[in-house]
Amino acid sequence: MAGKRKKILVTGGAGFIGSHLIKLWLKTNPSVEIVNLDSLTYCGDPSRLEDLRRHERYQFIKGNICDPDIVKDTMRGCAGVVHLAAESHVDRSLLDGKVFFQTNTCGTYVLLEEARRTGVERFLFVSTDEVYGSRPKGFFKETDALHPTSPYSVSKTAADLLALSYAHTYGLNAVVTRGGNTFGPYQYPEKVVPLFVSNALSNKRLPLYGDGLQVRNWVHVEDHAHAIITCFEKGKKGEAYNVASDDYVTNVDLTHQILKILGKPASLIQKVTDRPGHDRRYAMNASKIKKLGWRPKRKFAAALRETVLWYRDNRIWWERIKDKTADFKNYYAKQYARSV
Ligand SMILES: NC(=O)c1ccc[n+]([C@@H]2O[C@H](COP(=O)([O-])OP(=O)(O)OC[C@H]3O[C@@H](n4cnc5c(N)ncnc54)[C@H](O)[C@@H]3O)[C@@H](O)[C@H]2O)c1
Structure with a gap:
């Protein structure tokens, strides 16, 4: 090109x-x-x-x-x-x-x-x-x-x-x-990382689906x-x-990592009924794209920390739009995600 x-x-x-x-x-x-x-x-x-x-x-x-x-x-x-x-x-x-x-x-x-x-x-x-x-x-x-x-x-x-x-x-x-699963700055706050970070920053509960042992691959x-x-x-x-990166993390582990970075208590976690049909584990072999010369440059722990701190320091961006997600979250909770 x-x-x-x-x-x-x-x-x-x-x-x-x-x-x-x-x-x-x-x-x-x-x-x-x-x-x-x-x-x-x-x-x-x-x-x-x-x-x-x-x-x-x-x-x-x-x-x-x-x-x-x-x-x-x-x-x-x-x-x-x-x-x-x-x-x-x-x-x-x-x-x-x-x-x-x-x-x-x-x-x-x-x-x-x-x-x-x-x-x-x-x-x-x-x-x-x-x-x-x-x-x-x-x-x-x-x-x-x-x-x-x-x-x-x-x-x-x-x-x-x-x-x-x-x-x-x-x-x-x-x-x-x-x-x-992709994470970083400017993600819409209905997705798990910005949702949990923004809730924790406002001392609101973090709704964790089922047992939280679903495994996801995280890519910056x-x-x-x-x-x-x-x-x-x-x-x-x-x-x-x-x-895919080399980073596989369960949702519950991700939640604890976010709370730890923000210095917030685990009592903010609220277990809710699992998402219907929730896939347990996503995992892909990335050797084909590596042959094209691509490698993930970010290490998960450091990149997650940087991301969490970005949301802490850029409240003005997500606070403006977070209210728009509230109606959907309430409606969804009534349909599926009740506390357990
Ligand atoms: N976020 C992830 O973890 C992830 C992982 C793998 C793949 N993907 C894929 O990557 C792509 C981007 O994901 P994202 O997280 O940035 O999504 P996003 O929801 O943040 O952004 C989607 C964008 O598409 C626009 N859009 C939606 N419908 C449209 C339409 N009919 N015409 C024109 N524009 C329209 C929206 O306005 C929005 O700007 C998607 O195709 C998604 O399936 C996302």
Whole structure:
């Protein structure tokens, strides 16, 4: 991608991972120009990209990826597409899955169709480790069968396989990244790390699902963004790449680590009924992406500490939006997550 300027369409760039990706890419590659297409749903927030408002290689367009006319206009002149726009919260998908299939599945179809029509040089779909489902032992490889278990992960799996099918069937230069649980600054405070940190800072209870022994792989957002760029530049057409660190942590351990960093008591933990269908363990083998030269640079304990302290020092960002999550959390608690 060096040399002549290339315009890249990033979808969902006002979200958590997308905003970090855009900032990293513009900083590290002077030949990249970015158009960010985002409809600004409840979790989209352009203030994450405030620093770029006057950046000469950055443009923001408010629009829905499900709208073929907007997608056609926005993709015009783009050499590549990195597609992150999604409904991303599993709990919400349990209450109402419809918008998940509209955005995550049908929206991806609209983008792929336009990419095929215009003949973009590269299309990268940002998928998730949740497509594999749970695994008691061992690590999933990219060639393993997919067994998604929630409306969210099924909507992502359909899109993941659709992107790969466009490489196989139409020759589109498509690749897929399957990322682990991502954490870092500017994550919407309904996700576990910012939810627990912000609750603890306000001396509110931390609702821990079931026995808390669910295992997750944790990837820092800058490592995830770097992995996406690596696969965009070097990934092989029609292939998927797992994006995983070496850090596997149970939810209960994560909760204790957060409380310890903040000097808050374990009595803030409130056990609630487990999420219906909660996958027990996600685990992926990352040797394929390592062959492209990617390695996670962040060590979990230090990166978690830095992240927790960022939320402590940037209350102004999350306090403004935290209230918006309250209605959903209360409603969800009535449906599923009662105290036990
Ligand atoms: N956060 C994680 O732990 C994680 C892990 C692996 C993969 N992923 C995937 O990475 C991507 C980004 O995740 P995130 O955590 O940054 O999500 P996020 O919820 O923070 O951001 C999603 C963005 O997409 C936008 N969006 C939603 N629907 C849209 C539509 N119809 N048209 C245009 N824009 C729309 C939102 O406004 C928001 O800015 C998602 O595809 C997600 O499935 C996330």
